[in-house]
Amino acid sequence: MKSSRLVKFILIILLFIIFLFITAKSYANSIFNELSNNIFRLHILANSDSEEDQNLKLKVRDQIIEYMEELTKNCKTKLEVIEIVSLHLNDFENIANKTIKDNGYSYSTKVEIGNFYFPTKNYANISMPAGLYDALKIEIGEAKGQNWWCSLFPPLCFTDISSGVIDKEANEVLETNLNNEEYSIITSSSDKFKFKFKLIEWFNKS
Numbered sequence: 001m002k003s004s005r006l007v008k009f010i011l012i013i014l015l016f017i018i019f020l021f022i023t024a025k026s027y028a029n030s031i032f033n034e035l036s037n038n039i040f041r042l043h044i045l046a047n048s049d050s051e052e053d054q055n056l057k058l059k060v061r062d063q064i065i066e067y068m069e070e071l072t073k074n075c076k077t078k079l080e081v082i083e084i085v086s087l088h089l090n091d092f093e094n095i096a097n098k099t100i101k102d103n104g105y106s107y108s109t110k111v112e113i114g115n116f117y118f119p120t121k122n123y124a125n126i127s128m129p130a131g132l133y134d135a136l137k138i139e140i141g142e143a144k145g146q147n148w149w150c151s152l153f154p155p156l157c158f159t160d161i162s163s164g165v166i167d168k169e170a171n172e173v174l175e176t177n178l179n180n181e182e183y184s185i186i187t188s189s190s191d192k193f194k195f196k197f198k199l200i201e202w203f204n205k206s
Contacts, residue, residue, distance in 0.1 A: 028203035031182055031196075032131055038177045039128065040078045040085075040153040041135040042068070043116055046145030047107050053145050056103055060140060061148055063099045064092060069158045077177065078134075081153040085136050086113060096138055107141035118149055120201065123156045124166050126174070127186055129197060131204040 042064070046057035071088065075081045085092075093111040100107050113136055120130045128151065136152065150157035154173040156166060166174075175183055185193050185200070 024199060025203050028200045031185060032129060032200050032204050034178070034182050035129070035186070036131060036133050038078055038153075038182075039133055039151055040081050041116075041118060041133050042150050042152050042157055043118070043135045043137040044148045045137070045139045045143035046148075047141030047143065048145045050145075053141070056100065056105060056107075057140060057145065057148055059103060060096050060099045060138065063095050064138065065150075065157050067091065067095055068152060069155075072152065072155070075153065076173070078153045082113065082134065085152070089113070092136070092138065096140070100140065105141075109141075110137075110139040110143070112137055121149060123151065125187060125189075126156065126166055127197065129186075129201045129204060131201075 042061075044057055044061050044064070047053040068085075072081050072084055075084065089111055093109055096109045096111065100109065113134070115132050116135050116137060118128070118130060118133050118135070121128045135149075154170050154177065156170055158170075174187075178186075185196050188194075
């Protein structure tokens with residue numbers, strides 16, 4: 001009799017653990033999918049890790065961001081940004097190629113829109129969990145150097161984050177495109193939302 005009760009107790013515990021796991025995974029996937037669906041990023045890969053190639057990457061970045069800022073300044077959604085970027089892919093390639101040539105290099109470039117993996121990234125008081133995001137990717141030469149990335153939408157690439165907080169405009173875009181739970185997870189420093197952030201990353205990586 002006692003053995004039967006013990007088996008039932010263990011079975012209940014196992015079922016409860018499975019239920020918690022499935023619930024947590026469902027929550028984490030739902031939140032990350034919503035975040036991913038509302039974020040469009042910029043990804044630039046240098047030719048190599050040499051100091052010269054890394055400096056060239058940053059010069060290409062500066063020219064691309066300057067062009068993007070003017071191009072997308074009136075965009076209110078991720079889809080609007082992607083549509084505009086899609087129509088100007090040749091312009092991005094030309095800008096990158098000109099910057100490379102003007103600095104004395106002859107590297108080729110590859111410019112595309114796709115779904116790519118990004119590690120955890122902090123933008124002042126904003127944290128984006130690691131995972132797959134839609135992005136504009138620019139590869140310079142062999143593209144074997146360190147990456148550089150930011151968020152084109154919400155427009156965090158165009159924000160001076162040295163103050164430790166994103167500017168009012170970028171924050172308003174975030175609040176408009178995310179629900180309260182999603183917004184809190186990437187902006188709040190409370191232990192509750194830090195735990196949820198880690199939960200999302202763990203399930204997303206696994």
